[in-house]
Amino acid sequence: MKMKAILLLGCVSLVLSGCFKLRGHYGTKSYDAVARPVNSNDIIVPDGYKIEALPGSFNFPSGITIDDSGNVYVLEAGYSYGEIFTVPKLLRVEASGKQTVIAEGSKNGPWTAVDYYKGHFYISEGGSLEGGRILKVTPEGKISRLVENLPSFGDHHTDGVVVGDDGYIYFGQGTATNSAIVGKDNFDFGWLARKKDFHDIPCEDIILNGENYETENVLSEDKEKVQTGAFVPFGTKTVKGQTIKGSLPCNGAVMRLPINGGNVELVAWGFRNPFGLAFSPDGSLFVTDNGFDERGSRPVFGAGDLLFKVKAGTWYGWPDFSGADSLSGENYKARKIRPKSLLQKYPNKPPAPVATFGVHSSSNGIDFSTSSTFGHKGDAFVAQFGDMAPNVGNIYGPVGFKLVKVNVETGDISDFAVNKGSKNGPASTLKGGGLERPIAVKFSRDGNTLYVVDFGVLEMPEKGPAPKQNTGMLWKISKL
Amino acid sequence: MKTRLSVYLIIFMCMGFYLSSCSSRRIKKDMTEISRLDDQVAEGRIIFKNQCQKCHPNGEAGVGPSLNDKKLPSFIIRARIRSRATFLWTGRMPSFSKHEISEKGLDALLAYLKNMEKKDK
Numbered sequence: 223m224k225m226k227a228i229l230l231l232g233c234v235s236l237v238l239s240g241c242f243k244l245r246g247h248y249g250t251k252s253y254d255a256v257a258r259p260v261n262s263n264d265i266i267v268p269d270g271y272k273i274e275a276l277p278g279s280f281n282f283p284s285g286i287t288i289d290d291s292g293n294v295y296v297l298e299a300g301y302s303y304g305e306i307f308t309v310p311k312l313l314r315v316e317a318s319g320k321q322t323v324i325a326e327g328s329k330n331g332p333w334t335a336v337d338y339y340k341g342h343f344y345i346s347e348g349g350s351l352e353g354g355r356i357l358k359v360t361p362e363g364k365i366s367r368l369v370e371n372l373p374s375f376g377d378h379h380t381d382g383v384v385v386g387d388d389g390y391i392y393f394g395q396g397t398a399t400n401s402a403i404v405g406k407d408n409f410d411f412g413w414l415a416r417k418k419d420f421h422d423i424p425c426e427d428i429i430l431n432g433e434n435y436e437t438e439n440v441l442s443e444d445k446e447k448v449q450t451g452a453f454v455p456f457g458t459k460t461v462k463g464q465t466i467k468g469s470l471p472c473n474g475a476v477m478r479l480p481i482n483g484g485n486v487e488l489v490a491w492g493f494r495n496p497f498g499l500a501f502s503p504d505g506s507l508f509v510t511d512n513g514f515d516e517r518g519s520r521p522v523f524g525a526g527d528l529l530f531k532v533k534a535g536t537w538y539g540w541p542d543f544s545g546a547d548s549l550s551g552e553n554y555k556a557r558k559i560r561p562k563s564l565l566q567k568y569p570n571k572p573p574a575p576v577a578t579f580g581v582h583s584s585s586n587g588i589d590f591s592t593s594s595t596f597g598h599k600g601d602a603f604v605a606q607f608g609d610m611a612p613n614v615g616n617i618y619g620p621v622g623f624k625l626v627k628v629n630v631e632t633g634d635i636s637d638f639a640v641n642k643g644s645k646n647g648p649a650s651t652l653k654g655g656g657l658e659r660p661i662a663v664k665f666s667r668d669g670n671t672l673y674v675v676d677f678g679v680l681e682m683p684e685k686g687p688a689p690k691q692n693t694g695m696l697w698k699i700s701k702l
Numbered sequence: 703m704k705t706r707l708s709v710y711l712i713i714f715m716c717m718g719f720y721l722s723s724c725s726s727r728r729i730k731k732d733m734t735e736i737s738r739l740d741d742q743v744a745e746g747r748i749i750f751k752n753q754c755q756k757c758h759p760n761g762e763a764g765v766g767p768s769l770n771d772k773k774l775p776s777f778i779i780r781a782r783i784r785s786r787a788t789f790l791w792t793g794r795m796p797s798f799s800k801h802e803i804s805e806k807g808l809d810a811l812l813a814y815l816k817n818m819e820k821k822d823k
Contacts, residue, residue, distance in 0.1 A: 264735065526755075579756065579759075580764045582758035615765070629736075635751050637760060645814065646762050
């Protein structure tokens with residue numbers, strides 16, 4: 223018996239000390255622009271396709287759209303994790319690389335997505351300082367607010383926007399927190415010090431189990447212990463059976479409003495960060511949802527990013543499920559804490575996702591192929607920003623940093639544009655000239671060209687995310 | 703006798719685990735269209751994408767270690783998929799019951815994993 227124990231110990235330490243190296247912090251805490259070598263030969267695409275870099279650079283680009291004449295427009299976010307504020311911009315981009323400013327926003331980024339529809343642009347304004355908004359922009363650059371005060375002060379913002387053929391603007395609204403408990407991780411993000419009372423708002427009434435989590439009081443000098451429950455401000459306790467009133471607009475939801483403005487309506491809820499929205503060729507709405515992180519007061523291990531087909535009126539499981547899986551089993555247990563169920567009753571059985579992406583891959587922008595010339599008609603193309611490890615959890619190797627293709631019938635995911643080499647990762651760590659952090663994708667009007675927005679370099683030094691200014695760019699994929 | 707056997711088993715698995723974790727051969731990225739795979743491998747691929755992909759994306763490292771650059775004996779992989787006990791409960795990888803992955807599904811999954819190794823060039 224003793225022998226076995228010694229052997230076991232030896233084995234464990236051998237393995238741990240050996241080649242299983244977890245990814246640590248990297249890079250420097252500076253926002254200054256860095257040189258970004260660009261070489262499309264460092265990227266593999268499937269046989270029969272080519273990828274090219276378009277000239278010009280962008281400052282934290284996040285979205286893309288195309289007008290009726292085929293002009294390409296890129297959105298610059300004006301904010302990045304790491305708490306850097308710049309000017310959000312909508313730019314028209316010519317093939318020569320020439321950029322023309324169409325509209326500029328205020329210090330309330332990030333502008334996360336844009337859609338062009340019948341002569342106007344619709345932009346989701348992340349709203350980290352003044353709340354989220356959906357903006358309508360004329361081709362001359364006149365901005366009007368269709369809705370404001372969306373609950374967007376937290377970890378995740380007002381996200382993906384797409385106009386449906388029904389004349390409604392659909393958009394995502396991310397949650398304030400990782401898993402419904404405001405904690406030290408939100409203080410580290412930067413927003414909790416600004417918005418001490420902010421927390422997640424459910425879309426409908428919910429009844430709590432009264433789970434509370436103890437942390438030090440990051441908002442006081444004394445750092446005394448405080449307890450925080452779900453869907454309440456930092457330092458507020460909840461009790462079993464307590465009802466939290468639902469209201470609109472809410473967090474972790476896909477909502478919609480009429481194209482000319484009006485009341486916000488709920489489409490579906492129980493998402494975490496519904497970042498990318500797109501209609502499939504048959505008119506169904508799909509959403510990419512960034513899964514839980516292993517961070518904060520209620521960390522969750524091993525939750526993938528998910529692709530859902532949106533069914534109106536449905537609850538999709540946050541904060542107690544990852545897809546159809548309950549977090550309370552063995553599989554989602556973080557190092558020390560098992561995520562207990564926060565809600566006493568569920569609105570419905572959460573639906574299974576259409577596909578499950580890499581844990582921490584940050585699967586974001588999405589579009590569908592509609593062209594038999596380009597091929598893969600009906601498949602979804604998803605831009606993976608790439609992990610922000612180790613802050614989001616430990617990993618053995620970089621996840622994401624590429625473009626993937628998804629068969630939405632089978633959930634089959636395959637790489638479509640990925641950096642060459644034996645290891646995965648962003649170009650800057652592979653020392654190549656390929657993809658850095660793809661964040662949005664869009665097919666041209668004829669469907670024959672796929673544009674990929676690359677956010678640029680974002681490193682993860684110990685002091686928190688360090689995005690590098692003006693390292694963003696645009697790629698173009700087409701059939702040979 | 704029984705203890706002796708389990709000691710050998712531990713040493714054996716331990717070495718396998720260690721050695722497998724050290725290889726760093728070049729990988730060809732997996733861009734094969736599923737229609738080009740034979741039926742069993744294709745079935746295994748769908749199971750992999752739905753059950754394993756999130757931690758071993760396309761066989762590469764992620765929340766779990768890479769699988770496409772090493773050759774673990776099939777019986778160890780089978781055992782690990784079915785039970786956490788295989789690596790002595792040291793790991794974080796979930797186990798999968800027959801309800802989640804059938805025996806036939808497991809055969810297909812193994813065929814897919816073997817095919818993934820062949821990608822290795």
